[in-house]
Amino acid sequence: MTTTETDRPAVEPPTPDAFDVASVVQDHRVHGSVYTSPEIFQRELDTIFRTGWVYVAHESEIAESGDYLTRRIGSEPVVVVHSKDGQIRVLLNRCSHRANRLCNADAGNANSFRCPYHGWTFSNDGSLTAVPMRDGYGTEFQKVRSQLGMAEAPRVDSYGGFVFASLAPEGISLAEHLGGAAKAIDRVLDLSPTGKIELRAGWMKHLHHANWKMVVENNVDGYHALFTHASVYDAIRPAKVSHIPAKVDVVVRDIGSGHSEIDYSAEYRKLDEEFVWYGRIPRAKLPDYVAALEDRHGPEKAHDALVVGPSHTLIWPNLFLAEMNVMYVEPIAPDETVAYTTAVLVPGQDKLNQRTLRRSEGAMGPAGFLIADDGEIGMRNQAGLAAHDPEWLELSRGVETDVIDETGVVNSDKSAETPQRGFYRQWASVVGQEIRA
Ligand code: FES
Numbered sequence: 001m002t003t004t005e006t007d008r009p010a011v012e013p014p015t016p017d018a019f020d021v022a023s024v025v026q027d028h029r030v031h032g033s034v035y036t037s038p039e040i041f042q043r044e045l046d047t048i049f050r051t052g053w054v055y056v057a058h059e060s061e062i063a064e065s066g067d068y069l070t071r072r073i074g075s076e077p078v079v080v081v082h083s084k085d086g087q088i089r090v091l092l093n094r095c096s097h098r099a100n101r102l103c104n105a106d107a108g109n110a111n112s113f114r115c116p117y118h119g120w121t122f123s124n125d126g127s128l129t130a131v132p133m134r135d136g137y138g139t140e141f142q143k144v145r146s147q148l149g150m151a152e153a154p155r156v157d158s159y160g161g162f163v164f165a166s167l168a169p170e171g172i173s174l175a176e177h178l179g180g181a182a183k184a185i186d187r188v189l190d191l192s193p194t195g196k197i198e199l200r201a202g203w204m205k206h207l208h209h210a211n212w213k214m215v216v217e218n219n220v221d222g223y224h225a226l227f228t229h230a231s232v233y234d235a236i237r238p239a240k241v242s243h244i245p246a247k248v249d250v251v252v253r254d255i256g257s258g259h260s261e262i263d264y265s266a267e268y269r270k271l272d273e274e275f276v277w278y279g280r281i282p283r284a285k286l287p288d289y290v291a292a293l294e295d296r297h298g299p300e301k302a303h304d305a306l307v308v309g310p311s312h313t314l315i316w317p318n319l320f321l322a323e324m325n326v327m328y329v330e331p332i333a334p335d336e337t338v339a340y341t342t343a344v345l346v347p348g349q350d351k352l353n354q355r356t357l358r359r360s361e362g363a364m365g366p367a368g369f370l371i372a373d374d375g376e377i378g379m380r381n382q383a384g385l386a387a388h389d390p391e392w393l394e395l396s397r398g399v400e401t402d403v404i405d406e407t408g409v410v411n412s413d414k415s416a417e418t419p420q421r422g423f424y425r426q427w428a429s430v431v432g433q434e435i436r437a
């Protein structure tokens, strides 16, 4: 459905200035301006967030007909809705009369959305259903009225319950976009006896005084933990595995297309111990969960899933599978980002879920250990950029030891900056493209 195709003449947008991406991203370094420049930030919104696939919601959040969420794709407010025809739609959250934001709650259930300004009403499939005092409009308006529904993201697709949308009518499919990163979603789903997860615990919302890329880059940075999170490791002993990169079989991986991860699976398989990733809880403490997982997978595969645990993977550009948490980020300004975090819940496994919630609060909650450290360090990173010398940030760690295999570019030193190099390779190819009208 489109709302703008009328007989009225189209207005040509100004031609964007050419942007020389090589002036800010070079082989193993990025220029400080990628984190601070309002022009580059706008360009990211126009390219990364207006042309590619962006994570918007999880199906479990809008399981019932009429359920909706308000989210953003880059700077554009959207309503993600389970429409009455059963389809999940991503509608632009703007009234087609005079642009008022239609839907103002974070989430809810509604058959229709009524504009608070003059009362125009839209069905939850986006179509315009009521215009108060419509006789005041002329005959020309009546001709175009049927075209005045809410605009809709032209492409919406999901994988493993994760819903992505693209504001561009054409482009690669979601499957092509995800590529090898789909396996990271599978790895989380493998931990569920039903093959499904739920993100229904509510979202913790953190305002980071840092560029959005700092927040996501940090998620796959295997170098900082020993320093930024020193207090965590002082408090929690033993750690799940050693944080000294040389002592563990933990790899970092540039999966391609901007996706990247820290992969503990080889180390965990070497230990062959279940739940190392989950506080080393003995399986006897979660007998119903383990039995249900064995019912699904058989004992061998269930054991492997419990050994290997969930993924630690960044899905370009805005989704982070943070083991038993999920995070997505919204860029607000060059130096402002909101990160939303929630716990991964396994349907029907209340005991496990209670434990996961407590762990999630401990790591990601307002008084939690990890995200508070990362938020503070991100803010200081942004503050440091106010000093303009040196102009560039170094990302060359591990460049000589990167190995290419069928899973991507892999480095067996967890502290290598391989994920960040992959991120900026993708960034350069997307941000450097011509801006779509
Ligand atoms: S702006 Fe929505 S009804 Fe006027």
Ligand SMILES: [Fe+2]
Residues within 6 Å of the ligand: 218, 224, 225, 228, 229, 370, 374
């Ligand atoms: Fe961190």
